[in-house]
Amino acid sequence: xxxxxxxxxxxxxxxxxxxxxxxxxxxxxxxxxxxxxxxxxxxxxxxxxxxxxxxxxxxxxxxxxxxxxxxxxxxxxxxxxxxxxxxxxxxxxxxxxx
Amino acid sequence: xxxxxxxxxxxxxxxxxxxxxxxxxxxxxxxxxxxxxxxxxxxxxxxxxxxxxxxxxxxxxxxxxxxxxxxxxxxxxxxxxxxxxxxxxxxxxxxxxxxxxxxxxxxxxxxxxxxxxxxxxxxxxxxxxxxxxxxxxxxxxxxxxxxxxxxxxxxxxxxxxxxxxxxxxxxxxxxxxxxxxxxxxxxxxxxxxxxxxxxxxxxxxxxxxxxxxxxxxxxxxxxxxxxxxxxxxxxxxxxxxxxxxxxxxxxxxxxxxxxxxxxxxxxxxxxxxxxxxxxxxxxxxxxxxxxxxxxxxxxxxxxxxxxxxxxxxxxxxxxxxxxxxxxxxxxxxxxxxxxxxxxxxxxxxxxxxxxxxxxxxxxxxxxxxxxxxxxxxxxxxxxxxxxxxxxxxxxxxxxxxxxxxxxxxxxxxxxxxxxxxxxxxxxxxxxxxxxxxxxxxxxxxxxxxxxxxxxxxxxxxxxxxxxxxxxxxxxxxxxxxxxxxxxxxxxxxxxxxxxxxxxxxxxxxxxxxxxxxxxxxxxxxxxxxxxxxxxxxxxxxxxxxxxxxxxxxxxxxxxxxxxxxxxxxx
Ligand SMILES: Cc1cc2nc3c(=O)[nH]c(=O)nc-3n(C[C@H](O)[C@H](O)[C@H](O)COP(=O)(O)OP(=O)(O)OC[C@H]3O[C@@H](n4cnc5c(N)ncnc54)[C@H](O)[C@@H]3O)c2cc1C
Ligand code: FES
Numbered sequence: 009x010x011x012x013x014x015x016x017x018x019x020x021x022x023x024x025x026x027x028x029x030x031x032x033x034x035x036x037x038x039x040x041x042x043x044x045x046x047x048x049x050x051x052x053x054x055x056x057x058x059x060x061x062x063x064x065x066x067x068x069x070x071x072x073x074x075x076x077x078x079x080x081x082x083x084x085x086x087x088x089x090x091x092x093x094x095x096x097x098x099x100x101x102x103x104x105x106x
Numbered sequence: 107x108x109x110x111x112x113x114x115x116x117x118x119x120x121x122x123x124x125x126x127x128x129x130x131x132x133x134x135x136x137x138x139x140x141x142x143x144x145x146x147x148x149x150x151x152x153x154x155x156x157x158x159x160x161x162x163x164x165x166x167x168x169x170x171x172x173x174x175x176x177x178x179x180x181x182x183x184x185x186x187x188x189x190x191x192x193x194x195x196x197x198x199x200x201x202x203x204x205x206x207x208x209x210x211x212x213x214x215x216x217x218x219x220x221x222x223x224x225x226x227x228x229x230x231x232x233x234x235x236x237x238x239x240x241x242x243x244x245x246x247x248x249x250x251x252x253x254x255x256x257x258x259x260x261x262x263x264x265x266x267x268x269x270x271x272x273x274x275x276x277x278x279x280x281x282x283x284x285x286x287x288x289x290x291x292x293x294x295x296x297x298x299x300x301x302x303x304x305x306x307x308x309x310x311x312x313x314x315x316x317x318x319x320x321x322x323x324x325x326x327x328x329x330x331x332x333x334x335x336x337x338x339x340x341x342x343x344x345x346x347x348x349x350x351x352x353x354x355x356x357x358x359x360x361x362x363x364x365x366x367x368x369x370x371x372x373x374x375x376x377x378x379x380x381x382x383x384x385x386x387x388x389x390x391x392x393x394x395x396x397x398x399x400x401x402x403x404x405x406x407x408x409x410x411x412x413x414x415x416x417x418x419x420x421x422x423x424x425x426x427x428x429x430x431x432x433x434x435x436x437x438x439x440x441x442x443x444x445x446x447x448x449x450x451x452x453x454x455x456x457x458x459x460x461x462x463x464x465x466x467x468x469x470x471x472x473x474x475x476x477x478x479x480x481x482x483x484x485x486x487x488x489x490x491x492x493x494x495x496x497x498x499x500x501x502x503x504x505x506x507x508x509x510x511x512x513x514x515x516x517x518x519x520x521x522x523x524x525x526x527x528x529x530x531x532x533x534x535x536x537x538x539x540x541x542x543x544x545x546x547x548x549x550x551x552x553x554x555x556x557x558x559x560x561x562x563x564x565x566x567x568x569x570x571x572x573x574x575x576x577x578x579x580x581x582x583x584x585x586x587x588x589x590x591x592x593x594x595x596x597x598x599x600x601x602x603x604x605x606x607x608x609x610x611x612x613x614x615x616x617x618x619x620x621x622x623x624x625x626x627x628x629x630x631x632x633x634x635x636x637x638x639x640x641x642x643x644x645x646x647x648x649x650x651x652x653x654x655x656x657x658x659x660x661x662x663x664x665x666x667x668x669x670x671x672x673x674x675x676x
Binding site: 016018019033034035037038044045046047048049050051052054055056057058059060061062063064077078100101102104106 | 153154157158159162163249251252272273295324325326358359360361363364435439442546549550554556599600603604605606607608
């Protein structure tokens with residue numbers, strides 16, 4: 009599976025592609041945890057409650073705003089999975105906004 | 107590699123009358139009340155302010171005075187608290203709590219909190235197990251924690267003397283001659299240490315859920331406050347009293363630990379389709395406090411009368427409308443997972459939920475260290491051996507307010523900051539520099555902090571959960587000691603990138619290890635069953651009331667068992 013993540017200027021900017029062969033779990037948060045543990049420890053993302061209440065994990069998944077703690081990794085994809093920070097907010101780093 | 111900022115011999119220093127660590131209900135209540143009283147206040151949080159703790163998830167709050175039911179009284183509320191605490195609730199704290207709750211709620215309403223009301227405009231008050239009267243209130247349709255935070259943050263934003271620093275972790279409390287002088291903190295955005303000098307410090311860092319594999323708690327509940335307090339010499343009490351939420355989701359994996367708050371009007375079945383509470387408590391059935399039903403569920407699971415995923419079944423099909431009305435988020439959440447309460451029971455099991463124990467405080471929420479306060483879940487003594495539903499939020503509000511006001515009074519009289527112990531401060535900075543300068547581990551290597559987290563969770567889940575015994579507790583203590591020794595090998599990757607997680611996780615693991623050791627040691631010292639602490643090898647409560655206290659003295663954990671007079675604890 010190909011995952012494209014938009015990185016912030018402090019991490020080189022632009023889009024970075026990860027080839028994920030390992031089982032990534034069910035949700036976007038689980039996928040991001042796997043990426044930062046096994047592929048890129050500098051990846052910044054944020055989540056807290058894991059149950060849809062705090063809203064801190066909101067990001068764009070394939071262009072649509074989604075709570076990463078609840079959003080399932082799509083089982084069928086035509087292209088790569090894209091993950092970007094939520095626009096219109098203060099960008100802190102990578103996928104973290106305030 | 108750019109390392110922290112220690113080598114320059116200078117630390118950026120920030121001064122505040124009062125430093126509040128943590129921005130949940132307890133921290134923000136303290137901060138707002140202190141700033142309202144005229145003090146200069148700084149709130150720091152290792153995460154996003156007001157959105158990183160357990161508070162956001164809380165559903166209801168208990169109420170007192172005019173906000174409760176007409177038949178209710180402060181005496182009745184005290185009775186319920188003391189009964190639930192099984193001798194371990196500190197009567198002084200119980201009375202203080204109940205006496206102040208009404209006025210603290212008055213304040214929140216004045217600041218704009220709107221309570222949920224029914225069609226006729228009456229405040230909705232519901233029942234909860236262990237409360238003699240319907241005194242649970244809510245806001246924002248059952249998103250009470252979130253509504254409280256919004257109200258407090260709105261009020262905080264009106265106060266020019268209240269500053270906030272997100273992504274700033276408290277690393278060490280600076281105590282000298284039994285007096286607080288400030289804290290060493292780490293700015294996770296700019297990757298540098300800072301010194302914050304203060305006249306009073308209010309610790310409000312929340313709970314410990316992340317010590318266990320399955321928890322209702324957020325990511326940030328890594329027991330920091332307990333470890334910070336221990337290292338500062340603070341006495342912790344009742345650390346064996348960990349509350350597990352009896353009915354938390356077992357599947358799907360990513361929603362494990364999500365807690366279902368309606369068990370008191372549902373039915374719990376084991377895998378043999380027996381309604382288990384008919385055996386454990388035939389009169390009250392499921393409508394019992396959490397310790398009682400948790401024990402029953404854990405016992406059934408241990409004895410194998412459970413589903414293949416080690417769960418039991420919660421059936422609320424007769425009262426789905428009540429769930430939809432009172433717990434709309436839970437109903438919606440389950441629907442999103444494809445679980446239909448009308449049609450099928452839900453698979454549930456206990457999950458780590460709440461720490462009853464914590465820093466020993468007096469009526470002003472102060473520890474025995476001058477001007478060091480602990481509030482909210484980080485404090486101990488109010489709930490004793492079992493916390494009743496909806497008593498955590500009001501605890502945060504009341505003791506936060508009391509601590510904030512007390513610290514503000516002190517700030518008015520104190521003309522200077524206490525001297526900082528520079529040696530201690532630099533020793534800490536240099537220790538972390540040394541860890542970071544060992545270099546990174548390959549990304550997937552097991553030497554990174556998350557590996558320790560997994561190991562701590564494994565051992566706590568296996569040996570220090572609902573049902574405990576001497577040999578399991580000894581095994582846990584041994585494993586935790588081994589993990590502490592292996593810590594010399596840890597490597598931090600991703601440093602010094604903004605918000606890369608390893609550095610924070612390194613701090614968290616050290617806190618988790620120390621707190622886990624305190625819990626296991628306290629659990630081994632309490633050789634009886636009382637409330638949430640169940641010893642299979644000591645199934646009865648002992649006739650003598652003992653309080654277990656843990657304190658770090660010269661780098662070693664000391665566990666003391668103190669005989670209590672019945673009904674009191676001092
Ligand atoms: C799912 C769930 C449901 C609940 N439902 C209810 C309910 O209905 N009613 C009720 O009364 N109670 C409920 N509780 C319990 C209650 O929510 C908590 O006990 C309470 O909110 C704790 O508040 P707090 O302010 O002490 O800590 P928290 O709200 O947990 O806040 C602690 C803050 O401290 C920060 N922090 C931690 N360590 C550090 C550090 N080293 N440096 C800087 N910052 C740090 C964290 O990031 C966090 O923001 C529930 C709990 C959960 C998890
Ligand atoms: S982590 Fe809180 S909404 Fe996703």
